[in-house]
Amino acid sequence: MTNAANTQPRPRFVPGQPDMWAFVLFEALVFTAYFVVYVVRRTQSPELFLESQAHLDLRVGVFHTLVLLASSWSVARCVQAARERSFRTALTNAFLTLLLGFVFLVSKVLEWAAKIEEGFGFTSDEFFSFYYFLTAIHFLHLLIGFGVLAICVHQLWSPARRSQETIETCATYWHTIDFLWVLIFALLYVMR
Amino acid sequence: MSALLRRIAWHWRYDEKRELWIGWWTLVVFYNLYGLLFFVVARTQPPPKPSLEPSEIVQWFDDRHYGLLFGYAIVFIVGGATAIMNATLAYTMRRMSVSRAFAYSYLVIYALATLPGMLIMGVACTVGAMRPDRDPELMSWLYDFAFLSFEGTMGVFLIGSLVWMVAVLLDRNRVFPKWFGYLNLCNALTEVVVAPAWIFKRGAFAWDGAIAWWINMAVFVTYTAVFLTLLRRMILREDFGSGPLPDLPR
Amino acid sequence: MNAGFEKRLSVVLLALSAITLSQLGVGSLEGHAALRPNATITSSAIVIALIKVRIILREFMEVRHAPVLLCRLTDSWVVLAGVGLLGSYFVGMAIARG
Numbered sequence: 001m002t003n004a005a006n007t008q009p010r011p012r013f014v015p016g017q018p019d020m021w022a023f024v025l026f027e028a029l030v031f032t033a034y035f036v037v038y039v040v041r042r043t044q045s046p047e048l049f050l051e052s053q054a055h056l057d058l059r060v061g062v063f064h065t066l067v068l069l070a071s072s073w074s075v076a077r078c079v080q081a082a083r084e085r086s087f088r089t090a091l092t093n094a095f096l097t098l099l100l101g102f103v104f105l106v107s108k109v110l111e112w113a114a115k116i117e118e119g120f121g122f123t124s125d126e127f128f129s130f131y132y133f134l135t136a137i138h139f140l141h142l143l144i145g146f147g148v149l150a151i152c153v154h155q156l157w158s159p160a161r162r163s164q165e166t167i168e169t170c171a172t173y174w175h176t177i178d179f180l181w182v183l184i185f186a187l188l189y190v191m192r
Numbered sequence: 193m194s195a196l197l198r199r200i201a202w203h204w205r206y207d208e209k210r211e212l213w214i215g216w217w218t219l220v221v222f223y224n225l226y227g228l229l230f231f232v233v234a235r236t237q238p239p240p241k242p243s244l245e246p247s248e249i250v251q252w253f254d255d256r257h258y259g260l261l262f263g264y265a266i267v268f269i270v271g272g273a274t275a276i277m278n279a280t281l282a283y284t285m286r287r288m289s290v291s292r293a294f295a296y297s298y299l300v301i302y303a304l305a306t307l308p309g310m311l312i313m314g315v316a317c318t319v320g321a322m323r324p325d326r327d328p329e330l331m332s333w334l335y336d337f338a339f340l341s342f343e344g345t346m347g348v349f350l351i352g353s354l355v356w357m358v359a360v361l362l363d364r365n366r367v368f369p370k371w372f373g374y375l376n377l378c379n380a381l382t383e384v385v386v387a388p389a390w391i392f393k394r395g396a397f398a399w400d401g402a403i404a405w406w407i408n409m410a411v412f413v414t415y416t417a418v419f420l421t422l423l424r425r426m427i428l429r430e431d432f433g434s435g436p437l438p439d440l441p442r
Numbered sequence: 443m444n445a446g447f448e449k450r451l452s453v454v455l456l457a458l459s460a461i462t463l464s465q466l467g468v469g470s471l472e473g474h475a476a477l478r479p480n481a482t483i484t485s486s487a488i489v490i491a492l493i494k495v496r497i498i499l500r501e502f503m504e505v506r507h508a509p510v511l512l513c514r515l516t517d518s519w520v521v522l523a524g525v526g527l528l529g530s531y532f533v534g535m536a537i538a539r540g
Contacts, residue, residue, distance in 0.1 A: 014512060015504045023374035025515060030411060032523045036530045037402045043534025046479040058466060065462045073455040076502040080447050123391060137385065175503045179495045186491035190468050192480040
C-alpha cells in the first residue's frame with residue numbers, strides 16, 4: 001500500500017515530551033554506574049560470582065527478555081495506532097503491554113521465590129546481593145511503568161483526552177524498562 | 193565593594209522579590225556551608241567504614257575531635273536556616289496551579305527531615321567527641337547511630353521528592369520544567385537504593401558503598417545544583433500572579 | 443495501521459528475539475564446572491546487549507526519526523556504556539590477576 005504520506009520524508013520529531021528523554025538518559029547513566037560497580041566487583045571475585053551465577057537459570061532470563069521485548073513492540077504499535085487515530089487498536093496494544101508486563105512481574109517474583117527457597121537471599125553472597133539489587137530496582141521501575149501505562153490507557157479511553165504527546169511519553173518510559181532489562185540480562189545471566 | 197553594598201541596600205529597600213532572594217541566597221550559602229562543615233571541618237563525609245573495630249572507631253573520633261565539636265556547633269547554630277530554605281521551596285509549590293496541600297506536605301516532611309539529615313548525626317558525633325575516654329563499645333554505638341540515622345533514613349526525602357514531582361507534573365503554571373519533575377523521581381529512586389545500608393557492613397551497599405553513598409551522592413549533588421538554578425530562574429520570572437509564569441526575556 | 447511501519451516493528455521484534463534466543467547457547471558452551479571467567483563470552487554479551495539496546499532505541503523508541511541531537515545523545519550513551527562496561531571488565535580482570 002502506498003500513499004503520498006509514505007513517499008515524503010517525515011520531518012524529524014522527538015517522540016513524546018523531550019523532558020521524558022532527559023529522564024531516560026539520566027536514569028540510563030545512573031544504571032550504567034550501577035552496572036560498572038557490579039562488573040568491577042565481579043572481576044575481583046570471579047570464582048565466587050561464577051559459582052553463584054550457576055544457580056540462575058539462563059532460560060528464565062531469556063524468557064524475561066522475550067516478554068519485555070514483546071511489550072516494547074506492543075507499546076510501539078500502540079503509539080503508531082494512536083498516531084493514525086485507530087484508538088481501539090491502540091487500546092488493545094496498550095492492554096497487551098500491560099499483560100506482558102504482568103507476565104514479567106509474576107515470573108520475576110516466582111524466580112525470586114525459587115532462589116530464596118534454594119537458600120539464596122540478598123545477603124547470601126556478593127553475586128546475589130547484586131542480583132537482587134539490580135532486579136529489584138528494575139522491578140521498581142516496572143511497577144512505576146504500570147502506573148505510566150495506566151495513564152496511557154486513560155488517555156486513549158476517552159475522545160476528550162487522547163494527547164498524542166502524553167501517549168508517546170508513556171511509551172518512551174516503558175521502553176526504558178525493556179532496554180535496561182536487556183543490559184541486566186547480559187550482566188547477570190550471560191556474562192562469564 | 194561599596195558599589196556592591198549600595199546594590200544590596202537598594203534591593204533591600206525596593207526589590208519586591210527581596211524575600212525570595214533572601215530565601216534563595218540562604219539555600220546557596222547553607223548548602224555550601226553544609227558541604228564545608230560535613231566534608232572538610234567535621235570530616236564525617238565521605239562516611240567511614242561500617243566495619244571498623246571499636247578501637248578504630250575511638251581513633252576515628254580522636255582524629256576529628258575539634259572538627260566534630262566546632263563543625264557541628266556551627267551546624268547547630270545555623271540549622272534554623274533550614275526553615276527559610278524549606279519555606280522558599282514550599283513557596284514554589286504555592287505558585288503552582290496545584291493544591292496548596294502540596295506545599296504544606298512538603299514543609300512538614302522537610303521540617304522533619306532536618307532531624308535525620310543533619311541534627312541526629314551532629315548530636316551523636318559531638319556526644320562522642322565530648323568525652324574521648326568513653327567506653328569504646330559506647331563510642332561504637334554512637335558511631336552506628338550517627339551514620340545509620342544519616343544514611344539510612346531516606347524515607348523522608350523520598351516522599352518529599354515524590355510530593356514535589358507530582359506537583360511539578362500536575363502544574364499548569366510552568367513554574368518548573370517537566371524534566372525537573374522526573375529528576376525528582378530519579379532522586380527518590382536513588383534514596384531507595386540507600387536502604388540496604390542497614391544490612392551491609394561492607395561492599396557496595398554499606399553506608400559508605402559505591403552504590404549506597406557515592407552514586408547516590410552524585411545524583412543528589414546534581415539534583416541540588418539543578419534545583420538551585422531552576423529556583424533562581426523562577427524568582428527572576430516571578431510576576432506574583434496566579435497564572436502561568438512568563439518566560440525569561442531572551 | 444500503516445502496514446509498512448507495522449511490518450518493520452514485527453521484523454525488529456523477530457530480530458531481537460532471535461539474537462536473545464541465540465544467547466541460550468552460552469549455557470551449554472562452557473560448563474560452570476570450569477568456573478573460569480571467559481572474556482569472549484563476556485565481551486560478546488555486553489556488545490550484543492548494546493546492539494539490542496540501540497535497536498530498541500532507534501526502532502521502538504523512534505530515535506531514527508528524531509532530531510540529530512537526540513540521535514547523538516543516545517548513541518553517546520551506548521558508546522559510554524560500552525566503554526564503561528568493557529573497560530571496567532578488562533581493567534578489573536587485569537588488576538585481579540596482577
